[in-house]
Amino acid sequence: MIFERLARALHADVPVALVTRLDGAHAGAKLLVFEDDAEGDLGRPLLNAAAVREARALLEVGENALRSFGEDGEPVGVEVRLFIAAYAPKPVMYVFGAIDFSRAMARIGKYLGYRVTVIDARPVFATKQRIPDADEIVVAWPDEFLSKAPVDKRTALIVLTHDVKFDIPVLRAALRTEAGYIGAMGSRRTHANRIEELRRVGISDADLQRISAPIGLDIGARTPEETAISIAAEIVALREQRRGGRLSDGSLPVHNDRTPVTS
Numbered sequence: 001m002i003f004e005r006l007a008r009a010l011h012a013d014v015p016v017a018l019v020t021r022l023d024g025a026h027a028g029a030k031l032l033v034f035e036d037d038a039e040g041d042l043g044r045p046l047l048n049a050a051a052v053r054e055a056r057a058l059l060e061v062g063e064n065a066l067r068s069f070g071e072d073g074e075p076v077g078v079e080v081r082l083f084i085a086a087y088a089p090k091p092v093m094y095v096f097g098a099i100d101f102s103r104a105m106a107r108i109g110k111y112l113g114y115r116v117t118v119i120d121a122r123p124v125f126a127t128k129q130r131i132p133d134a135d136e137i138v139v140a141w142p143d144e145f146l147s148k149a150p151v152d153k154r155t156a157l158i159v160l161t162h163d164v165k166f167d168i169p170v171l172r173a174a175l176r177t178e179a180g181y182i183g184a185m186g187s188r189r190t191h192a193n194r195i196e197e198l199r200r201v202g203i204s205d206a207d208l209q210r211i212s213a214p215i216g217l218d219i220g221a222r223t224p225e226e227t228a229i230s231i232a233a234e235i236v237a238l239r240e241q242r243r244g245g246r247l248s249d250g251s252l253p254v255h256n257d258r259t260p261v262t263s
Contacts, residue, residue, distance in 0.1 A: 002032045002040055009034070015088035017055035022081040035059065046073040051082055058086040060154065061113025090115045091154035096142040096170050097161035098125040101185065104228035105158055106134040112232055114156065119145045121166070143169035151177040156235055159184040168197050175207045181235050183215035217244045
């Protein structure tokens, strides 16, 4: 049953991970993990839950890995080895605006497992020499590029253009997609002006709430590198449905585990 469901998922290009237990009495046991569901049994409920968390993390970046856990899923231990095969393309990050902040954002986007494309209409700025860590540099008007680019719920859209002639058209295009993250650089005053302009062209307040601006978490970032870290942290927090505060000030579990495993 697991392999039949795996085959259907692969045929439909649905992200899925297959976890195989390599040790102990349950060696060879399988667990099939989707973004919102899981099927199978590795021998212990807590081990199943730990495997689901790790498999979903690997699905975010489309990578395979060998992981070790305790028998009940403890993060420190070598009692059980699991091989996790994640079948998913890398998520995509589109960075609009080839500026110094974009160079840092491309670097940290790669660390997060994204395939990073930087887009700018100005060929003098949109060069591999300026942003060497980007997977692709595209010279195009941001909104025209985005209207044809592949976007899904894992896609991150980072608007760093900070220029109304670019910002408004690309944000309108962004809000027509199902991108999981839309962030825009600029001060509170700059964003308030953008909001008014977007309302004038018919964007609803519900859609406007999807824009994270000023972009990033409030960590006091000043440099391009610090700003990129704050943006990356916000992307992860939004994906995991967290507020982004200090762990020491909270009471929620350190790791999310929202979906039960069914065998």
